[in-house]
Amino acid sequence: MTACRRLVPVLLALAAPAGAQPAPNPSFNLLNRSQTTINEIYATPKGRTTWGRDRLGDRSLPPGGSFPVRLPADGNCAYDIRVVYEGGRAEERRDINTCTIDSVTFPRGTTGGAGRTQQPAADDPSFRLVNRGRVAVNAVYATPTGVRDWGQDRLGDATVASGASRSVRLPMGQCNYDVRGVYSNGDATEKRDLNLCALTDLPVP
Numbered sequence: 001m002t003a004c005r006r007l008v009p010v011l012l013a014l015a016a017p018a019g020a021q022p023a024p025n026p027s028f029n030l031l032n033r034s035q036t037t038i039n040e041i042y043a044t045p046k047g048r049t050t051w052g053r054d055r056l057g058d059r060s061l062p063p064g065g066s067f068p069v070r071l072p073a074d075g076n077c078a079y080d081i082r083v084v085y086e087g088g089r090a091e092e093r094r095d096i097n098t099c100t101i102d103s104v105t106f107p108r109g110t111t112g113g114a115g116r117t118q119q120p121a122a123d124d125p126s127f128r129l130v131n132r133g134r135v136a137v138n139a140v141y142a143t144p145t146g147v148r149d150w151g152q153d154r155l156g157d158a159t160v161a162s163g164a165s166r167s168v169r170l171p172m173g174q175c176n177y178d179v180r181g182v183y184s185n186g187d188a189t190e191k192r193d194l195n196l197c198a199l200t201d202l203p204v205p
Helices: 002-015
Strands: 028-032 038-045 066-069 078-085 090-097 103-106 127-131 137-144 165-168 176-183 188-195 201-204
Touching (some): 188 201
Parallel strands (some): 028 103
Antiparallel strands (some): 028 066, 038 078, 127 165
16 A cells, blocks of 8 residues: 555656646736825736735835735736725726736836836836746845845745746845846856846846
């Protein structure tokens, strides 16, 4: 009986399709291009009757700011999005395919395009790390150009699997950064003096 149980994972692995691709990433950056602070953000799969939790929590999103909305890579890409501004006014966007864009702008405007070509905010260095390597990225460091200490791991407890991507949130204002990625096998890749405000995706290696 024990031998049979040990065979189950092996059989499942053999049955899995070769070269299976990771599920698309529906996470995005929400950009506040209004003149009013956003106090609440909701993102739920298309058609849900309730909005669920406020993804800002006890934070707020000031005019000109951006906030990474992290969603599960479970194969679902169609989302309804709602924001509530200071004062109580709300705005909604329905049936947005967030797997094909990097950002969603409020008030209503461009939501990015296929191929993730939308231009980021002029002074927003936040970016989406795209792992084109064969192993997971376990850590990402981003520091203003010339700073010797790499500082904190921007991924925290998260990792970026091969073929996947993840938003990296950085403070507004500074644009030129050195970026270092560390893979699960210990290898590292570095990119120096990048103008992150001029790009949306940062592929590695």
